[in-house]
């Protein structure tokens with residue numbers, strides 16, 4: 001498929017059934033691990049689709065890995081909606097979760113429901129995620145009551161990382177672990193269909209998930225959760241620099257991309273690109289006629305006085 005000379009990959013027919021909330025519950029019950037990844041645009045969504053991912057999160061981590069902000073705080077609802085719409089176009093089967101950015105839900109239940117509805121209506125995500133316990137539990141309850149499924153998120157919650165003392169593991173003290181456990185139980189009690197555990201010691205996660213009925217998804221929380229999530233750009237090595245302890249890199253796409261673009265630049269400069277395969281041809285007769293037109297005396301050297309002055 002192409003448009004204006006630019007091509008894009010059509011999502012392949014996956015042959016899989018769309019992932020539903022009952023399917024996730026079933027997977028948890030059967031001990032079948034759930035694979036979740038973030039995506040922020042059409043190509044990353046088609047990759048997730050083709051790779052057989054179960055849940056795709058349009059995470060507010062987009063703020064950092066796509067938009068270049070220092071943290072997740074600045075990203076807006078409008079930005080998340082543009083990204084979410086692109087992701088929707090590339091997804092067929094994974095369950096799509098829209099992340100609620102900072103400032104889109106904390107102030108009141110009304111605001112939370114309004115923005116959750118915007119995400120669902122405008123991007124086509126089926127569910128939303130919001131961070132932390134505390135007031136978020138009330139907001140999650142309101143959104144669930146409005147009919148939108150909610151994924152909770154405990155442990156390291158980047159939107160409030162400053163208050164947590166920075167980007168570091170949570171629940172490392174007994175008090176911290178109790179708070180984390182209470183938040184997770186509270187999120188479950190208001191109807192969250194799943195809960196993300198981020199940067200939590202494996203033994204604490206293991207102890208808490210035993211008390212939970214809903215599926216749990218870990219990122220830096222050990223192997224006891226029902227599934228795992230990683231940020232697309234981290235796992236593929238699109239992001240560079242220091243990574244969180246919990247990131248495993250499965251590819252080095254940044255190096256590949258730099259190498260590809262560098263080769264292109266070299267070939268442009270050395271005139272090796274474009275090659276004959278990359279150019280359009282023209283019928284010799286058409287070319288000859290065009291050349292005769294160019295060779296006309298009147299076109300040979302246009303003179304300044306040939307041009308009409310501007311009115």
Ligand code: KIV
Nearest residue numbers: 038059060061196219
């Ligand atoms: O925004 C995000 O990518 C997330 C995941 C790390 C769970 O919240």
